[in-house]
Amino acid sequence: MSALPDFASHKTLDHYDPVLDRTEDFKDKLIAHIRHKAFPCVGAKSALARDRITFLNAGDLRCPRHDPEIHAGLEAFVTTYRQAPGPFQSFAVIFDGPDTLDEPTFEKAMWSRLQALEDTDAAKGYAYDPRVSPNADHPEFSLSFAEEAFFIVALHPNASRPARRFDVPVLIFNTHDQFEHLRHEGRYEALRASIIDRDIAFSGSANPMLARHGERSEASQYSGRSVGNDWQCPLRPAHFNTH
Numbered sequence: 001m002s003a004l005p006d007f008a009s010h011k012t013l014d015h016y017d018p019v020l021d022r023t024e025d026f027k028d029k030l031i032a033h034i035r036h037k038a039f040p041c042v043g044a045k046s047a048l049a050r051d052r053i054t055f056l057n058a059g060d061l062r063c064p065r066h067d068p069e070i071h072a073g074l075e076a077f078v079t080t081y082r083q084a085p086g087p088f089q090s091f092a093v094i095f096d097g098p099d100t101l102d103e104p105t106f107e108k109a110m111w112s113r114l115q116a117l118e119d120t121d122a123a124k125g126y127a128y129d130p131r132v133s134p135n136a137d138h139p140e141f142s143l144s145f146a147e148e149a150f151f152i153v154a155l156h157p158n159a160s161r162p163a164r165r166f167d168v169p170v171l172i173f174n175t176h177d178q179f180e181h182l183r184h185e186g187r188y189e190a191l192r193a194s195i196i197d198r199d200i201a202f203s204g205s206a207n208p209m210l211a212r213h214g215e216r217s218e219a220s221q222y223s224g225r226s227v228g229n230d231w232q233c234p235l236r237p238a239h240f241n242t243h
Contacts, residue, residue: 026094026168027055033166040163040198041153043191044172047088054080054091061095061109061169064116071120071145074173078146086181091173099157099168106156106169107223111234113171114143114152114222121145122238132176136233141217142176144239149176152222162203164224 034044034053047053056073058066070093077091101109121144128134129149132142142149150173155166182188200206209221219233 026096027057029167030055030092030094030170038198038202040195040202042194042198043088043174044090047090050088052089054089056091056093057096058093059096060098061101061106061113062098064113067113067116067120070113071117071124074117074145074150077173078148078175081148081175081177085175085177087178087187089175089178093171093173095169095171097168101156101169102158103160103223103225106154106158107225108234110154110169110171110223115235117145118143118235119238126239128239129176134237134239136219136235136237137217139216141219145173150174151176151179151218154223156224159224160226161199161207161224163199163207 031048033039034041034048039045044053054073054077056070058070073093074091077089081089126145126147129142129144129147132144132149133140134144135141142151144150153164153172153174155164155170155172157165157167157169159165179188182191196206196210208226209224217233219235220227220231
């Protein structure tokens with residue numbers, strides 16, 4: 001698996017951190033989870049087979065302690081991605097817990113972490129990726145870190161969709177640019193159809209939240225929870241360039 005520079009490795013932190021050591025076990029479990037033949041996301045399988053999933057361990061999803069490491073990891077990931085852009089590449093943050101949150105509570109905690117990363121990104125002086133909108137209600141919304149747009153896939157123990165269930169919370173950051181590469185190569189629609197078919201076989205039904213970028217805001221898809229049209233994204237934009 002890809003590894004982050006030493007500053008983000010739990011083996012080189014200034015102090016021993018048993019939380020981060022424990023999440024190493026979940027990294028191995030997550031790899032096995034993705035490799036399972038029934039797991040529907042063939043994009044994740046391809047990234048894993050190409051050794052292009054970068055893993056970072058963190059503590060409790062509700063705690064801001066590791067926000068600086070997460071953002072620094074995203075910066076390093078973006079630098080590496082731009083050296084060889086294209087499919088399939090992901091940055092996966094594995095949290096130590098909790099494993100007891102219901103879907104609405106998990107969603108709230110997830111957006112709290114994403115808000116902190118948004119604030120950190122703006123404070124460091126990064127502009128928003130101009131290819132997407134920072135307005136969470138906009139059909140072309142996407143999160144942006146280090147001036148690179150990302151689509152987020154969240155996993156957690158109590159997800160209603162089987163494909164989104166995992167032992168502990170995980171946030172997987174996927175660059176939007178790789179999807180554009182797939183579209184340019186004429187591979188996107190076939191890949192999307194394959195994932196949908198496999199998800200129906202795995203979960204028993206199609207994901208009602210699924211939508212193409214530009215049809216509606218992707219924000220409601222991140223947590224995996226099924227929500228109605230009246231759902232409001234809690235993200236407060238911290239960057240100044242909007243459209």
